Amino acid sequence: xxxxxxxxxxxxxxxxxxxxxxxxxxxxxxxxxxxxxxxxxxxxxxxxxxxxxxxxxxxxxxxxxxxxxxxxxxxxxxxxxxxxxxxxxxxxxxxxxxxxxxxxxxxxxxxxxxxxxxxxxxxxxxxxxxxxxxxxxxxxxxxxxxxxxxxxxxxxxxxxxxxxxxxxx
Numbered sequence: 207x208x209x210x211x212x213x214x215x216x217x218x219x220x221x222x223x224x225x226x227x228x229x230x231x232x233x234x235x236x237x238x239x240x241x242x243x244x245x246x247x248x249x250x251x252x253x254x255x256x257x258x259x260x261x262x263x264x265x266x267x268x269x270x271x272x273x274x275x276x277x278x279x280x281x282x283x284x285x286x287x288x289x290x291x292x293x294x295x296x297x298x299x300x301x302x303x304x305x306x307x308x309x310x311x312x313x314x315x316x317x318x319x320x321x322x323x324x325x326x327x328x329x330x331x332x333x334x335x336x337x338x339x340x341x342x343x344x345x346x347x348x349x350x351x352x353x354x355x356x357x358x359x360x361x362x363x364x365x366x367x368x369x370x371x372x373x374x375x
Contacts, residue, residue: 252313
């Protein structure tokens with residue numbers, strides 16, 4: 207098994223969990239906050255998808271960078287959020303978290319489109335490509351492999367948080 211196969215499997219597990227967490231919930235349930243400063247399921251799923259979409263689309267590949275699914279798939283327009291189209295949720299205030307109201311269908315559709323783009327990307331790279339430095343702003347510099355693991359880790363944490371909130375419902 208190649209390392210890229212392991213990454214592809216990891217992202218597929220996130221996809222399964224996104225479906226499990228949001229399916230059957232209405233907009234109000236997806237916007238439920240278990241505390242006054244808590245994230246919502248809708249924001250967590252939107253955020254993990256935005257980060258994956260943003261980070262993977264910026265990884266080097268022929269013709270890189272690629273456009274984000276958020277834009278090309280019409281999701282920015284579909285979600286119609288009250289902040290800049292480039293926002294990924296990083297540093298959001300509780301008011302911005304609360305502003306992310308979306309249906310389960312919209313969240314699943316956006317994740318599925320982002321997941322497909324991620325899988326397409328992973329299918330084009332080799333294990334050797336994972337050693338490519340993609341960010342020199344850190345010490346040590348960040349490689350493609352480290353960036354992908356970071357995104358996968360962030361996704362896993364956030365979908366786990368969303369599953370916890372669903373359990374509280």
